[in-house]
Structures are given as C-alpha cells and as structure tokens.
Amino acid sequence: MASAPRAPLYLGLDLSTQQLKAVVIDGELRVVHQSGVQFDAELPEFRTQGGVHIHTDRLTVTSPVLMWVKALDLLLDKMKRAGLDFSRVRALSGSGQQHGSVFWRRGASETLKHLDPDQDLHQLLQDSFSVSDSPVWMDSSSTQQCEDLQAAAGGALRLAEITGSRAYERFTGNQIAKLRQSRAEEFQDTERISLVSSFAASLFLGGYAAIDYSDGSGMNLLDIRTRNWSEICLQATAPHLDQLLGAPLPSTSVLGPVSSYFVHRYGFSESCSVVAFTGDNPASLAGMRLQPGDVAVSLGTSDTVFLWLQQPRPALEGHVFCNPVEQQEYMALLWYTHTHTHKQTGELSGEGSMMSRKSEGTRLLDASAMLVRKGGGARDRLQCFRCFVISSFKNGSLTRERVRNECAGASWELFSAALRDTPLGNHGNIGFYFETMEITPPVIGVHRFDSADCEVSSLSPQVEVRAVVEGQFLSRRLHAERLGYSIIPGTRVLATGGASSNKEILQVLSDVFNAPVYTIDLSDSTCLGSAYRALHGLVAESGASFVDVVKKAPEPRLVATPHPKAKEVRRPLYDDALLASEAEPCSRSLRQELHETCPHNHRNTFCSPAETNTSVSGDTLRCTTSC
Ligand code: XUL
Secondary structure: OOOOOOOOEEEEEEEOOOEEEEEEEEOOOOEEEEEEEEHHHHOHHHOOEOOEEEOOOOOOEEEEHHHHHHHHHHHHHHHHHOOOOHHHEEEEEEEEOOOOEEEEEOOHHHHHHOOOOOOOHHHHOOOOEOOOEEEOOOOOOOHHHHHHHHHHHOOHHHHHHHHOOOOOOOOHHHHHHHHHHHOHHHHHOEEEEEEHHHHHHHHHHOOOOOOEHHHHOOOOOEEOOOOEEOHHHHHHHOOOHHHHHOOOEOOOOEEEEOOHHHHHHHOOOOOOEEEOOEEHHHHHHHHHOOOOOOEEEEEOOOEEEEEEOOOOOOOEOOOOEEOOOOOOOEEEOOOEOOOOOOHHHOOOOHHHOHHHHHHHHHHHHHHHHHHHHOOOOHHHHHHHOOOEEEEEEOOOHHHHHHHHHHHOOOOHHHHHHHHHHOOOOHHHOEEEEEOOOOOOOOOOEEEEEOOOOOEEOOOOHHHHHHHHHHHHHHHHHHHHHHOOOOOOOOOOEEEEOHHHHOHHHHHHHHHHHOOOEEEOOOOOHHHHHHHHHHHHHHHHOOOOOHHHHOOOOOOOEEEEOOOOOHHHOOOHHHHHHHHHHHHOOOOHHHHHHHHHHOOOOOOOOOOOOOOEEEEEOOEEEEEOOOO
C-alpha cells in the first residue's frame, strides 16, 4: 500500500568507501526511494580506485574529501529529479565508513553557516579543508603512532580497557597523531576534526556535528565507560585535541534542524531534524535488527562479521563499541587471543606462551566484566548484556572482484556459474587471499593449495573462483567460532552488503557456516539502519526503545539452506594454517619489515611457524612460503 501523499518520510544515508547511498522510508518502514552515486564511475575526475587512493608505500590510503562533498551534490540532484518530495522528510540520519577523518580548515565553520543555496556544496567548500586527502579505514601506515599510544597508556591491554580496543593503525587517534607529526602546517591550520560520519552530518547541519559515542569508539580516544575523551589518549595524540574534536554525544541525539541551504535548494522542511550520524557497522546492526544467536555477515568493500553472543569466549582480538541504538548498552565486544606484544611496553611476560596468552584472556574477561558490572550485578548484567562482536576483514569485495576479473571475464554471471559448476569443498583445493595487510588476522599473502595440500602457484579459473569464496567464508567462520559462535537450533546467518544479492555466493556462505542464510530485502542494511535511526532519534529522548520503533519492519527472507553434506566438509589445513599464522608473537611493524627483508625474496609473506627462519631486529620471524 502506497503512503499518503503528505505522510512523513525518513532519510538514511551512507557515505561508504565506494559510494554514497540514500534510502527513504515511510512511517510504516517501507522503502519508498533509493539512490546512489558511485565514486569511481560518476566522479572520474578524482581518479579513485574503489573510492580510494593507495599511495606508493602501499600502506597509506586516502580519499579526496571534496569527492565526498561533490557526491552529495550529485545524490541530492538525482533524488530531486526522481521526484522525491524533500518537504516530507521529518528526520534524516546517516553513517560513514568507520575510522576515516576530515580536517576542516580555520574559518570553515563560518562558511558552513552561510552556504549560498544557488551554488553547489563542492564549490562553496573547496577551500574549507586543511587536508584534502582524508585518511580512511584501509590505511595501515600509523604503526609507530600505535606503539607510542600504547606505551603512553600503559600497554595494549590498558588501552583496550579504556577505549575498547588496543591500538589499530586505522583508528582515528593514530591517524591524527601521524598527521600532526608529518604535516605540521596543515595540522596547525585545522579548526575541527570530524569522522566521516560527523563530517556528513555537519554538511546537513550547517555547523560542526558532534561525534557520536558509537563511531567515537573506533578512535582509540574515547573512554567507553565515561563516554568522554580519555585524557591520557588525548595527551598522547595531540595538544588541545578535545577542542578540535568537540564533545561526543549519544548516537540517538537530535543535533538540530537541517540547514537553510537544504531548505532553499532542495525544499526540505525547516523542521526536518538531523539525528547524529554513526559508523557504517553500528548502522548496519541497526538495519539488520540482530537477535541472540544470529550471526550477520556484511559483504562489502570490507567483510564484517557481527555476532550476538550470550557468553563471549575470551579471545585476543577486538573492539568494544558503544551501542548505537540503546544508550546504556555497549555494542561490540570482541576479545583478542593473539599477542600483538609491543616489547617496549613489557606487557606480556613469557614471550606469548600459552600461559601468558591465557592470562591475558582472563585479564580481558575481567576488564569486560568491569564494563558489564556498571549499574548491576555482574552475573545478571552478563546474561542480559547485549554483546555484539565484530570482526573486520579488509580483503572482501575487492578481492572477489579481482578474481572475477581474472577468472570469470569480469562477469558476475560467469562467477556464479563457476560456483554452480564446482562442488562444495572444491575437490580439496583452497586458497588464502590476503592481498593487502589483513585486519583479522594481521597477515598479508596469497597462497593456494591443491588437494594434496601442496602450495601451487595457480588454480584453474573455476576452481580459483570457488577457492576465494570458500576461503574467505572459512576464515569468517573460523574467527566467529573462536569468538564463541556455535550453531544452535534457530541460528540464522543474516547476509547484507553488495554481494548478498548473489545467490551462489550465499549458498557457499550457508554451506560453510552450515546454517540457513537470510537477507533483508535491501542488500544494504547500513542505509536502512540509518533511516530507522532517523525515525527512532525523534522519539528516543522520550524513552521509546529502538526495538519497539522498528518492530513493523519486514522479517528477513530465507535465501539458502546448507547442503546435507555441508557438515562433512572440513578444512583442517586452512584452520591450522590460519591459527598458526596468528600464534606468532611479533608486532605488525616487524611483519612489515619481514615483508621487505625475506631472504628468499618472496613477494607474499606472513608470519607462521614454518620451515624458514629469518631474523629482523633480533626477533625470530618466519616466512611461510616453502623456500
Ligand atoms: C571496521 C572497519 C570497516 C569500515 C568499512 O572497523 O574498519 O568495516 O568501517 O567501511
């Protein structure tokens, strides 16, 4: 049933790595409009690949901030041409790729306040950024800053206790520290630092938007208990940083009405509310409406696995994020089990022995219990605690696309046909495809193995297609299991993101997880989650819960059930090799050095107990390739 002509609408946006998208829903939660702008194809003047520039060091990854602004001009023009009546939009919210940062030049806040509706935003804002190339989540160039921050905070664990995560290169605080050191002049000229999400919200507000707690948890700067910037982290990162960041706010906050620029240029109502924008992963959680026992797999530029666990199993990798929809909850709890020991901090004794790893796990469990205890008995809270676990994988859709281009004539139809024509288990052929430094696990390398578990340099095109998809999903499943995922009656795998519209890929997902796979009608839960959050933001202050507000949303659709033989397909080689690759107690910087100094000149190397030893900075590292 179509909505009444004047019925209110809610707009959700997502500024992701490769595109800017919008979804509009009505009060019945029906999708009434969708639009998008692809950066590479529709804004070729910025010369991005997959929406980013990868610099010559292969570690620095940025996106032109003006490309994002111009994409918003294009998107709103498209929506207007498609006949969307902006005056009906009661509230809008959005999300951005997590961790990325925008540096506003001195004077930009004045410019934002007085935007001339006769001009495009990208013209008006062309001089408003002190740094034109924004660091994004794919960047892994701030290892030194990570080590410095951990040392200042009293170690990786202490930092995790404060901010929810040990130091990660892509996390914004470490990117800010790197920029302050390497581009002092631009840094001096900076008036405000936004996340990608709060940057997009600022455009709509006509003023600087607050960073929300949930996206703010991905910066290594927010104290997730006090929900304020951590003094220790601020000081270790940059002087007067709190002034550059502004005060963080709950993710459900209404930030204010839309700026008069949008009222005059596009016909928005003056009373349209801007609800705080958040990160793409928190927004996706909102869009998928995860339930206990579910595992959600987002198949986008990065692949992300979200879990809702009643009892998290301690592991050594992870992020705790504040919950984006329920103010009193934490969204993500991810434990880490492998030791990124930074020797300077003297954090682990016993050189990563099983004992020391076990005790680190226990300490993390204690830290979590401390978080959980807030406001109630630990046991009770632990049981009702909304424990979302997130693992991020950098080698997602870009890797699948590369294999599609090389092995399936750049056609998704041929890619799907290859999956149909090859059996589950791929006759024992398998591959690891970590083309860029992975996040989980932090390794790099492409390795293919035949049915005799011998490393081979190539596989036939059809077999390669299945190898990449099975390999990726086995890795996702393995990490999910290590975090406590197990199939229980009623377990659902919820798939979202671009590749979730491909039936054959979802069949492999179902077979590998040995559980039924469901999708929501829209392949993109992030935008939908933003539209839901816009609606919820209007009533959150009065105490309405998110679950109640979205209960009318359509149920996910069953799209694949596991093959009866799925249970029998086991990949011990894959599991062993991946677990072994993570057991090595060496720091990421050493891994990178290894990459450069492998005596056998291998292009693709990663740490693992294998035959060959090589010595870097006094630490024993190993090259996995059979030399
Ligand atoms: C999450 C992460 C990625 C980005 C992708 O920590 O780095 O999932 O959010 O946009």
